Amino acid sequence: MVDFDLGIFYWAGVFIAFFSSFLILGKQKKRTQDFLLAIWFLIIGIHLIFFIIFRADGFLKYPYLIGLELLLPFMHGPMLYLYIISVTGRELSKKIWLLSGSSVLVVYLLLFQFLTLSPQNRAMVYLNNGRGYELLSDIIKILMMFSGVFYVTLSCLEVRKYKKRISEQYSNTEKINLNWVYYLISGIAFIWIAVIIRNDILIFSMVVLFILVAAYFGISRVGILDFPVIAVEKEADNESIKYQKNSPGDEVIQTTYKKLVERMKGEKLYKDSELNLNHVAQLLEVHPNILSQTINSMENKNFYDYINRQRIEEFKKLAVLPENQKYTILSLAFESGFNSKTSFNRNFKKYMDCSPREFLKSQNLDMK
Incomplete structure:
Protein backbone atom coordinates (compact mmCIF):
# COMPACT_ATOMS: atom_id res chain seq x y z
CA MET A 1 0.00 0.00 0.00
CA VAL A 2 2.84 2.35 0.84
CA ASP A 3 4.60 1.57 -2.46
CA PHE A 4 1.36 2.15 -4.35
CA ASP A 5 0.86 5.52 -2.69
CA LEU A 6 4.44 6.54 -3.38
CA GLY A 7 4.07 5.51 -7.01
CA ILE A 8 1.04 7.76 -7.40
CA PHE A 9 2.95 10.50 -5.59
CA TYR A 10 5.87 10.26 -8.03
CA TRP A 11 3.61 10.15 -11.11
CA ALA A 12 1.78 13.21 -9.78
CA GLY A 13 5.16 14.95 -9.68
CA VAL A 14 5.77 13.98 -13.32
CA PHE A 15 2.39 15.35 -14.34
CA ILE A 16 2.90 18.63 -12.49
CA ALA A 17 6.40 19.05 -13.95
CA PHE A 18 5.20 18.54 -17.54
CA PHE A 19 2.01 20.54 -17.07
CA SER A 20 3.91 23.47 -15.53
CA SER A 21 6.36 23.38 -18.43
CA PHE A 22 3.55 23.51 -20.99
CA LEU A 23 1.86 26.37 -19.13
CA ILE A 24 5.05 28.42 -19.19
CA LEU A 25 5.66 27.67 -22.88
CA GLY A 26 2.10 28.79 -23.53
CA LYS A 27 2.87 32.36 -22.49
CA GLN A 28 2.39 34.95 -25.19
CA LYS A 29 5.51 36.92 -24.33
CA LYS A 30 8.22 34.48 -23.40
CA ARG A 31 11.63 35.51 -22.18
CA THR A 32 14.84 33.53 -21.81
CA GLN A 33 14.08 32.67 -18.18
CA ASP A 34 10.71 31.24 -19.22
CA PHE A 35 12.32 28.84 -21.67
CA LEU A 36 14.94 27.84 -19.12
CA LEU A 37 12.36 27.16 -16.41
CA ALA A 38 10.17 25.19 -18.82
CA ILE A 39 13.14 23.07 -19.95
CA TRP A 40 14.18 22.52 -16.33
CA PHE A 41 10.68 21.33 -15.40
CA LEU A 42 10.81 18.90 -18.34
CA ILE A 43 14.17 17.56 -17.15
CA ILE A 44 12.76 17.10 -13.64
CA GLY A 45 9.78 15.21 -15.07
CA ILE A 46 12.03 12.96 -17.17
CA HIS A 47 14.27 12.34 -14.15
CA LEU A 48 11.25 11.27 -12.10
CA ILE A 49 10.17 8.89 -14.87
CA PHE A 50 13.62 7.27 -14.87
CA PHE A 51 13.42 6.86 -11.10
CA ILE A 52 9.93 5.30 -11.29
CA ILE A 53 11.09 2.85 -13.97
CA PHE A 54 14.25 1.81 -12.13
CA ARG A 55 12.46 1.65 -8.80
CA ALA A 56 10.13 -0.99 -10.28
CA ASP A 57 13.09 -2.91 -11.81
CA GLY A 58 12.10 -1.51 -15.17
CA PHE A 59 15.74 -1.58 -16.27
CA LEU A 60 15.17 -5.28 -17.09
CA LYS A 61 12.57 -4.22 -19.67
CA TYR A 62 14.52 -1.18 -20.87
CA PRO A 63 18.23 -2.05 -20.40
CA TYR A 64 19.24 0.53 -23.02
CA LEU A 65 18.30 3.24 -20.48
CA ILE A 66 20.88 2.06 -17.95
CA GLY A 67 23.59 4.67 -17.48
CA LEU A 68 21.60 7.53 -18.97
CA GLU A 69 20.00 8.22 -15.60
CA LEU A 70 23.42 9.16 -14.25
CA LEU A 71 23.55 12.23 -16.51
CA LEU A 72 20.29 13.73 -15.25
CA PRO A 73 21.42 14.78 -11.71
CA PHE A 74 24.19 16.86 -13.28
CA MET A 75 21.66 18.94 -15.22
CA HIS A 76 19.78 20.43 -12.27
CA GLY A 77 22.62 22.55 -10.84
CA PRO A 78 23.44 24.16 -14.21
CA MET A 79 19.74 24.77 -14.94
CA LEU A 80 19.34 26.51 -11.58
CA TYR A 81 22.42 28.63 -12.25
CA LEU A 82 21.34 29.58 -15.79
CA TYR A 83 17.85 30.47 -14.57
CA ILE A 84 19.13 32.64 -11.72
CA ILE A 85 21.48 34.49 -14.07
CA SER A 86 18.72 35.08 -16.61
CA VAL A 87 16.11 36.20 -14.09
CA THR A 88 18.50 38.66 -12.44
CA GLY A 89 19.16 40.42 -15.73
CA ARG A 90 22.65 39.19 -16.66
CA GLU A 91 23.47 38.15 -20.19
CA LEU A 92 24.03 34.45 -20.77
CA SER A 93 27.47 34.60 -22.33
CA LYS A 94 29.31 31.75 -24.06
CA LYS A 95 31.51 31.41 -20.96
CA ILE A 96 28.45 30.88 -18.75
CA TRP A 97 26.95 28.33 -21.15
CA LEU A 98 30.29 26.49 -21.25
CA LEU A 99 30.56 26.46 -17.46
CA SER A 100 27.00 25.19 -17.15
CA GLY A 101 27.43 22.40 -19.66
CA SER A 102 30.88 21.30 -18.52
CA SER A 103 29.69 19.03 -15.70
CA VAL A 104 27.31 17.09 -17.94
CA LEU A 105 29.99 16.78 -20.62
CA VAL A 106 32.61 15.52 -18.14
CA VAL A 107 30.23 12.88 -16.77
CA TYR A 108 29.26 11.80 -20.28
CA LEU A 109 32.93 11.33 -21.20
CA LEU A 110 33.49 9.32 -18.03
CA LEU A 111 30.49 7.14 -18.84
CA PHE A 112 31.22 6.87 -22.56
CA GLN A 113 32.86 3.44 -22.37
CA PHE A 114 30.06 2.08 -20.20
CA LEU A 115 27.37 3.54 -22.47
CA THR A 116 28.93 1.88 -25.51
CA LEU A 117 28.34 -1.54 -23.94
CA SER A 118 25.39 -3.51 -25.20
CA PRO A 119 22.15 -3.10 -23.21
CA GLN A 120 22.47 -6.70 -22.00
CA ASN A 121 26.00 -6.13 -20.69
CA ARG A 122 24.93 -2.92 -18.96
CA ALA A 123 22.09 -4.83 -17.32
CA MET A 124 24.55 -7.43 -16.07
CA VAL A 125 26.77 -4.74 -14.56
CA TYR A 126 23.70 -3.21 -12.92
CA LEU A 127 22.55 -6.56 -11.50
CA ASN A 128 26.03 -7.18 -10.12
CA ASN A 129 25.98 -3.84 -8.24
CA GLY A 130 28.42 -2.17 -10.62
CA ARG A 131 31.10 -4.85 -10.32
CA GLY A 132 34.08 -3.84 -12.44
CA TYR A 133 33.01 -0.20 -12.37
CA GLU A 134 33.42 0.52 -8.65
CA LEU A 135 35.95 3.31 -9.20
CA LEU A 136 33.77 4.96 -11.85
CA SER A 137 30.77 4.73 -9.52
CA ASP A 138 32.68 6.40 -6.69
CA ILE A 139 33.91 9.18 -9.00
CA ILE A 140 30.36 9.83 -10.24
CA LYS A 141 29.04 10.06 -6.67
CA ILE A 142 31.76 12.52 -5.66
CA LEU A 143 31.20 14.64 -8.76
CA MET A 144 27.45 14.60 -8.16
CA MET A 145 27.84 16.00 -4.65
CA PHE A 146 30.40 18.54 -5.84
CA SER A 147 28.10 19.64 -8.67
CA GLY A 148 25.26 20.34 -6.27
CA VAL A 149 27.36 22.35 -3.84
CA PHE A 150 29.15 24.18 -6.66
CA TYR A 151 26.09 25.40 -8.56
CA VAL A 152 24.07 26.24 -5.44
CA THR A 153 27.02 28.35 -4.26
CA LEU A 154 27.31 30.05 -7.66
CA SER A 155 23.59 30.79 -7.63
CA CYS A 156 23.78 32.32 -4.14
CA LEU A 157 26.71 34.50 -5.24
CA GLU A 158 24.73 35.60 -8.30
CA VAL A 159 21.79 36.71 -6.15
CA ARG A 160 24.19 38.55 -3.86
CA LYS A 161 25.71 40.41 -6.83
CA TYR A 162 22.22 41.22 -8.07
CA LYS A 163 21.27 42.75 -4.73
CA LYS A 164 24.40 44.87 -4.93
CA ARG A 165 23.52 45.99 -8.47
CA ILE A 166 20.02 47.10 -7.55
CA SER A 167 21.34 49.02 -4.54
CA GLU A 168 23.51 50.94 -7.00
CA GLN A 169 20.44 51.98 -8.98
CA TYR A 170 17.36 52.13 -6.74
CA SER A 171 16.55 54.12 -3.63
CA ASN A 172 13.86 51.66 -2.54
CA THR A 173 14.22 47.93 -3.13
CA GLU A 174 11.22 46.57 -1.24
CA LYS A 175 9.20 46.03 -4.44
CA ILE A 176 11.93 43.93 -6.00
CA ASN A 177 10.88 40.45 -4.94
CA LEU A 178 13.69 37.95 -4.46
CA ASN A 179 11.60 35.36 -2.61
CA TRP A 180 11.15 33.22 -5.71
CA VAL A 181 14.88 32.68 -6.27
CA TYR A 182 15.38 31.99 -2.56
CA TYR A 183 12.72 29.25 -2.74
CA LEU A 184 14.44 27.67 -5.73
CA ILE A 185 17.93 27.75 -4.27
CA SER A 186 16.79 26.51 -0.85
CA GLY A 187 14.76 23.70 -2.41
CA ILE A 188 17.65 22.48 -4.53
CA ALA A 189 20.02 22.78 -1.56
CA PHE A 190 17.79 20.50 0.56
CA ILE A 191 17.60 17.97 -2.27
CA TRP A 192 21.41 17.88 -2.54
CA ILE A 193 21.62 17.29 1.20
CA ALA A 194 19.40 14.24 0.61
CA VAL A 195 21.76 13.21 -2.22
CA ILE A 196 24.69 13.35 0.20
CA ILE A 197 22.70 11.17 2.62
CA ARG A 198 22.12 8.79 -0.33
CA ASN A 199 18.48 7.91 0.25
CA ASP A 200 16.69 7.59 -3.09
CA ILE A 201 13.18 7.57 -1.60
CA LEU A 202 13.96 10.75 0.36
CA ILE A 203 15.63 12.40 -2.67
CA PHE A 204 12.78 11.88 -5.11
CA SER A 205 10.06 12.55 -2.55
CA MET A 206 11.76 15.91 -1.99
CA VAL A 207 11.97 16.41 -5.77
CA VAL A 208 8.19 16.00 -6.02
CA LEU A 209 7.67 18.45 -3.15
CA PHE A 210 10.10 20.81 -4.84
CA ILE A 211 8.22 20.75 -8.14
CA LEU A 212 4.92 21.29 -6.25
CA VAL A 213 6.30 24.36 -4.48
CA ALA A 214 8.10 25.62 -7.60
CA ALA A 215 4.94 25.33 -9.67
CA TYR A 216 2.84 27.03 -6.99
CA PHE A 217 5.13 29.97 -6.34
CA GLY A 218 6.40 30.20 -9.89
CA ILE A 219 2.99 30.31 -11.50
CA SER A 220 0.19 30.96 -9.01
CA ARG A 221 1.83 33.25 -6.47
CA VAL A 222 4.44 35.12 -8.46
CA GLY A 223 2.50 35.26 -11.70
CA ILE A 224 5.23 33.99 -13.95
CA LEU A 225 2.70 33.53 -16.72
CA ASP A 226 2.20 37.27 -16.98
CA PHE A 227 5.46 38.98 -16.12
CA PRO A 228 9.09 38.37 -15.15
CA VAL A 229 9.79 36.59 -11.88
CA ILE A 230 11.67 39.53 -10.42
CA ALA A 231 9.85 42.73 -11.22
CA VAL A 232 12.29 45.51 -11.96
CA GLU A 233 11.85 48.69 -13.87
CA LYS A 234 12.41 48.68 -17.61
CA GLU A 235 15.62 50.65 -17.52
CA ALA A 236 17.17 48.09 -15.16
CA ASP A 237 16.54 45.38 -17.72
CA ASN A 238 18.01 47.39 -20.56
CA GLU A 239 21.09 48.77 -18.86
CA SER A 240 23.14 47.49 -15.97
CA ILE A 241 25.64 49.83 -14.40
CA LYS A 242 29.18 49.13 -15.51
CA TYR A 243 31.91 51.14 -13.92
CA GLN A 244 34.34 52.80 -16.24
CA LYS A 245 37.89 51.51 -15.94
Whole structure:
Protein backbone atom coordinates (compact mmCIF):
# COMPACT_ATOMS: atom_id res chain seq x y z
CA MET A 1 0.00 0.00 0.00
CA VAL A 2 2.84 2.35 0.84
CA ASP A 3 4.60 1.57 -2.46
CA PHE A 4 1.36 2.15 -4.35
CA ASP A 5 0.86 5.52 -2.69
CA LEU A 6 4.44 6.54 -3.38
CA GLY A 7 4.07 5.51 -7.01
CA ILE A 8 1.04 7.76 -7.40
CA PHE A 9 2.95 10.50 -5.59
CA TYR A 10 5.87 10.26 -8.03
CA TRP A 11 3.61 10.15 -11.11
CA ALA A 12 1.78 13.21 -9.78
CA GLY A 13 5.16 14.95 -9.68
CA VAL A 14 5.77 13.98 -13.32
CA PHE A 15 2.39 15.35 -14.34
CA ILE A 16 2.90 18.63 -12.49
CA ALA A 17 6.40 19.05 -13.95
CA PHE A 18 5.20 18.54 -17.54
CA PHE A 19 2.01 20.54 -17.07
CA SER A 20 3.91 23.47 -15.53
CA SER A 21 6.36 23.38 -18.43
CA PHE A 22 3.55 23.51 -20.99
CA LEU A 23 1.86 26.37 -19.13
CA ILE A 24 5.05 28.42 -19.19
CA LEU A 25 5.66 27.67 -22.88
CA GLY A 26 2.10 28.79 -23.53
CA LYS A 27 2.87 32.36 -22.49
CA GLN A 28 2.39 34.95 -25.19
CA LYS A 29 5.51 36.92 -24.33
CA LYS A 30 8.22 34.48 -23.40
CA ARG A 31 11.63 35.51 -22.18
CA THR A 32 14.84 33.53 -21.81
CA GLN A 33 14.08 32.67 -18.18
CA ASP A 34 10.71 31.24 -19.22
CA PHE A 35 12.32 28.84 -21.67
CA LEU A 36 14.94 27.84 -19.12
CA LEU A 37 12.36 27.16 -16.41
CA ALA A 38 10.17 25.19 -18.82
CA ILE A 39 13.14 23.07 -19.95
CA TRP A 40 14.18 22.52 -16.33
CA PHE A 41 10.68 21.33 -15.40
CA LEU A 42 10.81 18.90 -18.34
CA ILE A 43 14.17 17.56 -17.15
CA ILE A 44 12.76 17.10 -13.64
CA GLY A 45 9.78 15.21 -15.07
CA ILE A 46 12.03 12.96 -17.17
CA HIS A 47 14.27 12.34 -14.15
CA LEU A 48 11.25 11.27 -12.10
CA ILE A 49 10.17 8.89 -14.87
CA PHE A 50 13.62 7.27 -14.87
CA PHE A 51 13.42 6.86 -11.10
CA ILE A 52 9.93 5.30 -11.29
CA ILE A 53 11.09 2.85 -13.97
CA PHE A 54 14.25 1.81 -12.13
CA ARG A 55 12.46 1.65 -8.80
CA ALA A 56 10.13 -0.99 -10.28
CA ASP A 57 13.09 -2.91 -11.81
CA GLY A 58 12.10 -1.51 -15.17
CA PHE A 59 15.74 -1.58 -16.27
CA LEU A 60 15.17 -5.28 -17.09
CA LYS A 61 12.57 -4.22 -19.67
CA TYR A 62 14.52 -1.18 -20.87
CA PRO A 63 18.23 -2.05 -20.40
CA TYR A 64 19.24 0.53 -23.02
CA LEU A 65 18.30 3.24 -20.48
CA ILE A 66 20.88 2.06 -17.95
CA GLY A 67 23.59 4.67 -17.48
CA LEU A 68 21.60 7.53 -18.97
CA GLU A 69 20.00 8.22 -15.60
CA LEU A 70 23.42 9.16 -14.25
CA LEU A 71 23.55 12.23 -16.51
CA LEU A 72 20.29 13.73 -15.25
CA PRO A 73 21.42 14.78 -11.71
CA PHE A 74 24.19 16.86 -13.28
CA MET A 75 21.66 18.94 -15.22
CA HIS A 76 19.78 20.43 -12.27
CA GLY A 77 22.62 22.55 -10.84
CA PRO A 78 23.44 24.16 -14.21
CA MET A 79 19.74 24.77 -14.94
CA LEU A 80 19.34 26.51 -11.58
CA TYR A 81 22.42 28.63 -12.25
CA LEU A 82 21.34 29.58 -15.79
CA TYR A 83 17.85 30.47 -14.57
CA ILE A 84 19.13 32.64 -11.72
CA ILE A 85 21.48 34.49 -14.07
CA SER A 86 18.72 35.08 -16.61
CA VAL A 87 16.11 36.20 -14.09
CA THR A 88 18.50 38.66 -12.44
CA GLY A 89 19.16 40.42 -15.73
CA ARG A 90 22.65 39.19 -16.66
CA GLU A 91 23.47 38.15 -20.19
CA LEU A 92 24.03 34.45 -20.77
CA SER A 93 27.47 34.60 -22.33
CA LYS A 94 29.31 31.75 -24.06
CA LYS A 95 31.51 31.41 -20.96
CA ILE A 96 28.45 30.88 -18.75
CA TRP A 97 26.95 28.33 -21.15
CA LEU A 98 30.29 26.49 -21.25
CA LEU A 99 30.56 26.46 -17.46
CA SER A 100 27.00 25.19 -17.15
CA GLY A 101 27.43 22.40 -19.66
CA SER A 102 30.88 21.30 -18.52
CA SER A 103 29.69 19.03 -15.70
CA VAL A 104 27.31 17.09 -17.94
CA LEU A 105 29.99 16.78 -20.62
CA VAL A 106 32.61 15.52 -18.14
CA VAL A 107 30.23 12.88 -16.77
CA TYR A 108 29.26 11.80 -20.28
CA LEU A 109 32.93 11.33 -21.20
CA LEU A 110 33.49 9.32 -18.03
CA LEU A 111 30.49 7.14 -18.84
CA PHE A 112 31.22 6.87 -22.56
CA GLN A 113 32.86 3.44 -22.37
CA PHE A 114 30.06 2.08 -20.20
CA LEU A 115 27.37 3.54 -22.47
CA THR A 116 28.93 1.88 -25.51
CA LEU A 117 28.34 -1.54 -23.94
CA SER A 118 25.39 -3.51 -25.20
CA PRO A 119 22.15 -3.10 -23.21
CA GLN A 120 22.47 -6.70 -22.00
CA ASN A 121 26.00 -6.13 -20.69
CA ARG A 122 24.93 -2.92 -18.96
CA ALA A 123 22.09 -4.83 -17.32
CA MET A 124 24.55 -7.43 -16.07
CA VAL A 125 26.77 -4.74 -14.56
CA TYR A 126 23.70 -3.21 -12.92
CA LEU A 127 22.55 -6.56 -11.50
CA ASN A 128 26.03 -7.18 -10.12
CA ASN A 129 25.98 -3.84 -8.24
CA GLY A 130 28.42 -2.17 -10.62
CA ARG A 131 31.10 -4.85 -10.32
CA GLY A 132 34.08 -3.84 -12.44
CA TYR A 133 33.01 -0.20 -12.37
CA GLU A 134 33.42 0.52 -8.65
CA LEU A 135 35.95 3.31 -9.20
CA LEU A 136 33.77 4.96 -11.85
CA SER A 137 30.77 4.73 -9.52
CA ASP A 138 32.68 6.40 -6.69
CA ILE A 139 33.91 9.18 -9.00
CA ILE A 140 30.36 9.83 -10.24
CA LYS A 141 29.04 10.06 -6.67
CA ILE A 142 31.76 12.52 -5.66
CA LEU A 143 31.20 14.64 -8.76
CA MET A 144 27.45 14.60 -8.16
CA MET A 145 27.84 16.00 -4.65
CA PHE A 146 30.40 18.54 -5.84
CA SER A 147 28.10 19.64 -8.67
CA GLY A 148 25.26 20.34 -6.27
CA VAL A 149 27.36 22.35 -3.84
CA PHE A 150 29.15 24.18 -6.66
CA TYR A 151 26.09 25.40 -8.56
CA VAL A 152 24.07 26.24 -5.44
CA THR A 153 27.02 28.35 -4.26
CA LEU A 154 27.31 30.05 -7.66
CA SER A 155 23.59 30.79 -7.63
CA CYS A 156 23.78 32.32 -4.14
CA LEU A 157 26.71 34.50 -5.24
CA GLU A 158 24.73 35.60 -8.30
CA VAL A 159 21.79 36.71 -6.15
CA ARG A 160 24.19 38.55 -3.86
CA LYS A 161 25.71 40.41 -6.83
CA TYR A 162 22.22 41.22 -8.07
CA LYS A 163 21.27 42.75 -4.73
CA LYS A 164 24.40 44.87 -4.93
CA ARG A 165 23.52 45.99 -8.47
CA ILE A 166 20.02 47.10 -7.55
CA SER A 167 21.34 49.02 -4.54
CA GLU A 168 23.51 50.94 -7.00
CA GLN A 169 20.44 51.98 -8.98
CA TYR A 170 17.36 52.13 -6.74
CA SER A 171 16.55 54.12 -3.63
CA ASN A 172 13.86 51.66 -2.54
CA THR A 173 14.22 47.93 -3.13
CA GLU A 174 11.22 46.57 -1.24
CA LYS A 175 9.20 46.03 -4.44
CA ILE A 176 11.93 43.93 -6.00
CA ASN A 177 10.88 40.45 -4.94
CA LEU A 178 13.69 37.95 -4.46
CA ASN A 179 11.60 35.36 -2.61
CA TRP A 180 11.15 33.22 -5.71
CA VAL A 181 14.88 32.68 -6.27
CA TYR A 182 15.38 31.99 -2.56
CA TYR A 183 12.72 29.25 -2.74
CA LEU A 184 14.44 27.67 -5.73
CA ILE A 185 17.93 27.75 -4.27
CA SER A 186 16.79 26.51 -0.85
CA GLY A 187 14.76 23.70 -2.41
CA ILE A 188 17.65 22.48 -4.53
CA ALA A 189 20.02 22.78 -1.56
CA PHE A 190 17.79 20.50 0.56
CA ILE A 191 17.60 17.97 -2.27
CA TRP A 192 21.41 17.88 -2.54
CA ILE A 193 21.62 17.29 1.20
CA ALA A 194 19.40 14.24 0.61
CA VAL A 195 21.76 13.21 -2.22
CA ILE A 196 24.69 13.35 0.20
CA ILE A 197 22.70 11.17 2.62
CA ARG A 198 22.12 8.79 -0.33
CA ASN A 199 18.48 7.91 0.25
CA ASP A 200 16.69 7.59 -3.09
CA ILE A 201 13.18 7.57 -1.60
CA LEU A 202 13.96 10.75 0.36
CA ILE A 203 15.63 12.40 -2.67
CA PHE A 204 12.78 11.88 -5.11
CA SER A 205 10.06 12.55 -2.55
CA MET A 206 11.76 15.91 -1.99
CA VAL A 207 11.97 16.41 -5.77
CA VAL A 208 8.19 16.00 -6.02
CA LEU A 209 7.67 18.45 -3.15
CA PHE A 210 10.10 20.81 -4.84
CA ILE A 211 8.22 20.75 -8.14
CA LEU A 212 4.92 21.29 -6.25
CA VAL A 213 6.30 24.36 -4.48
CA ALA A 214 8.10 25.62 -7.60
CA ALA A 215 4.94 25.33 -9.67
CA TYR A 216 2.84 27.03 -6.99
CA PHE A 217 5.13 29.97 -6.34
CA GLY A 218 6.40 30.20 -9.89
CA ILE A 219 2.99 30.31 -11.50
CA SER A 220 0.19 30.96 -9.01
CA ARG A 221 1.83 33.25 -6.47
CA VAL A 222 4.44 35.12 -8.46
CA GLY A 223 2.50 35.26 -11.70
CA ILE A 224 5.23 33.99 -13.95
CA LEU A 225 2.70 33.53 -16.72
CA ASP A 226 2.20 37.27 -16.98
CA PHE A 227 5.46 38.98 -16.12
CA PRO A 228 9.09 38.37 -15.15
CA VAL A 229 9.79 36.59 -11.88
CA ILE A 230 11.67 39.53 -10.42
CA ALA A 231 9.85 42.73 -11.22
CA VAL A 232 12.29 45.51 -11.96
CA GLU A 233 11.85 48.69 -13.87
CA LYS A 234 12.41 48.68 -17.61
CA GLU A 235 15.62 50.65 -17.52
CA ALA A 236 17.17 48.09 -15.16
CA ASP A 237 16.54 45.38 -17.72
CA ASN A 238 18.01 47.39 -20.56
CA GLU A 239 21.09 48.77 -18.86
CA SER A 240 23.14 47.49 -15.97
CA ILE A 241 25.64 49.83 -14.40
CA LYS A 242 29.18 49.13 -15.51
CA TYR A 243 31.91 51.14 -13.92
CA GLN A 244 34.34 52.80 -16.24
CA LYS A 245 37.89 51.51 -15.94
CA ASN A 246 39.23 55.07 -16.02
CA SER A 247 37.97 57.77 -13.68
CA PRO A 248 36.08 60.60 -15.44
CA GLY A 249 38.40 63.00 -13.63
CA ASP A 250 38.20 65.07 -10.44
CA GLU A 251 36.77 68.09 -12.22
CA VAL A 252 33.86 66.11 -13.67
CA ILE A 253 33.20 64.43 -10.32
CA GLN A 254 33.31 67.73 -8.43
CA THR A 255 30.99 69.41 -10.94
CA THR A 256 28.55 66.51 -10.88
CA TYR A 257 28.56 66.39 -7.09
CA LYS A 258 27.88 70.12 -6.84
CA LYS A 259 24.90 69.80 -9.20
CA LEU A 260 23.65 66.78 -7.25
CA VAL A 261 23.79 68.54 -3.88
CA GLU A 262 22.05 71.61 -5.29
CA ARG A 263 19.19 69.57 -6.75
CA MET A 264 18.85 67.51 -3.58
CA LYS A 265 18.67 70.56 -1.34
CA GLY A 266 16.56 72.67 -3.65
CA GLU A 267 14.07 70.08 -4.93
CA LYS A 268 14.39 67.35 -2.29
CA LEU A 269 14.45 64.64 -4.93
CA TYR A 270 14.77 61.96 -2.24
CA LYS A 271 11.10 62.51 -1.33
CA ASP A 272 10.19 60.54 -4.46
CA SER A 273 9.87 56.98 -3.15
CA GLU A 274 10.45 55.59 -6.66
CA LEU A 275 13.61 57.60 -7.28
CA ASN A 276 16.32 55.78 -9.22
CA LEU A 277 19.80 56.50 -10.49
CA ASN A 278 18.86 56.85 -14.15
CA HIS A 279 16.23 59.49 -13.40
CA VAL A 280 18.62 61.58 -11.30
CA ALA A 281 21.30 61.25 -14.01
CA GLN A 282 18.84 62.57 -16.59
CA LEU A 283 18.02 65.56 -14.39
CA LEU A 284 21.73 66.34 -13.97
CA GLU A 285 22.44 65.61 -17.65
CA VAL A 286 25.23 63.16 -16.89
CA HIS A 287 25.74 59.49 -17.62
CA PRO A 288 24.47 57.16 -14.85
CA ASN A 289 27.93 55.61 -14.55
CA ILE A 290 29.48 59.02 -13.81
CA LEU A 291 26.79 59.82 -11.25
CA SER A 292 27.31 56.45 -9.56
CA GLN A 293 31.08 56.99 -9.41
CA THR A 294 30.55 60.50 -8.08
CA ILE A 295 28.39 59.27 -5.19
CA ASN A 296 30.85 56.49 -4.41
CA SER A 297 33.80 58.86 -4.54
CA MET A 298 32.36 61.82 -2.64
CA GLU A 299 30.04 60.08 -0.19
CA ASN A 300 31.62 56.63 0.01
CA LYS A 301 28.13 55.19 -0.44
CA ASN A 302 26.09 53.57 -3.17
CA PHE A 303 22.97 55.25 -4.54
CA TYR A 304 20.62 53.40 -2.20
CA ASP A 305 22.53 54.37 0.95
CA TYR A 306 23.05 57.96 -0.20
CA ILE A 307 19.36 58.63 -0.88
CA ASN A 308 18.12 56.90 2.26
CA ARG A 309 20.54 58.88 4.39
CA GLN A 310 18.98 62.03 2.91
CA ARG A 311 15.55 60.70 3.84
CA ILE A 312 16.62 60.02 7.42
CA GLU A 313 17.91 63.58 7.75
CA GLU A 314 14.63 64.89 6.33
CA PHE A 315 12.64 62.84 8.83
CA LYS A 316 14.72 64.22 11.72
CA LYS A 317 14.03 67.79 10.54
CA LEU A 318 10.31 67.15 10.17
CA ALA A 319 9.96 65.31 13.49
CA VAL A 320 11.27 68.18 15.64
CA LEU A 321 8.93 70.79 14.13
CA PRO A 322 6.13 71.66 16.59
CA GLU A 323 3.49 71.71 13.86
CA ASN A 324 4.27 68.08 13.00
CA GLN A 325 3.66 66.66 16.47
CA LYS A 326 0.10 65.79 15.46
CA TYR A 327 1.35 63.35 12.81
CA THR A 328 2.48 59.76 13.28
CA ILE A 329 6.04 58.54 12.87
CA LEU A 330 5.07 56.51 9.80
CA SER A 331 3.35 59.41 8.07
CA LEU A 332 6.48 61.54 8.45
CA ALA A 333 8.57 58.63 7.18
CA PHE A 334 6.42 58.46 4.05
CA GLU A 335 6.68 62.23 3.70
CA SER A 336 10.48 61.85 3.79
CA GLY A 337 10.45 59.41 0.86
CA PHE A 338 10.24 55.95 2.42
CA ASN A 339 7.66 53.57 1.00
CA SER A 340 7.40 51.08 3.87
CA LYS A 341 7.70 50.91 7.64
CA THR A 342 10.25 48.08 7.37
CA SER A 343 12.54 50.08 5.08
CA PHE A 344 12.30 53.14 7.30
CA ASN A 345 13.07 51.31 10.55
CA ARG A 346 15.93 49.34 9.01
CA ASN A 347 17.62 52.37 7.48
CA PHE A 348 17.07 54.56 10.54
CA LYS A 349 18.72 52.03 12.83
CA LYS A 350 21.52 51.56 10.32
CA TYR A 351 22.45 55.25 10.24
CA MET A 352 21.45 56.38 13.74
CA ASP A 353 22.26 53.24 15.78
CA CYS A 354 18.87 53.51 17.46
CA SER A 355 15.22 53.08 16.59
CA PRO A 356 13.07 56.06 15.49
CA ARG A 357 11.17 55.94 18.77
CA GLU A 358 14.40 55.98 20.79
CA PHE A 359 15.60 58.97 18.81
CA LEU A 360 12.35 60.86 19.42
CA LYS A 361 12.54 60.03 23.11
CA SER A 362 16.06 61.51 23.24
CA GLN A 363 14.59 64.70 21.76
CA ASN A 364 11.79 64.75 24.39
CA LEU A 365 9.23 64.07 21.68
CA ASP A 366 6.26 61.77 22.06
CA MET A 367 4.89 60.65 18.73
CA LYS A 368 2.81 57.61 17.81
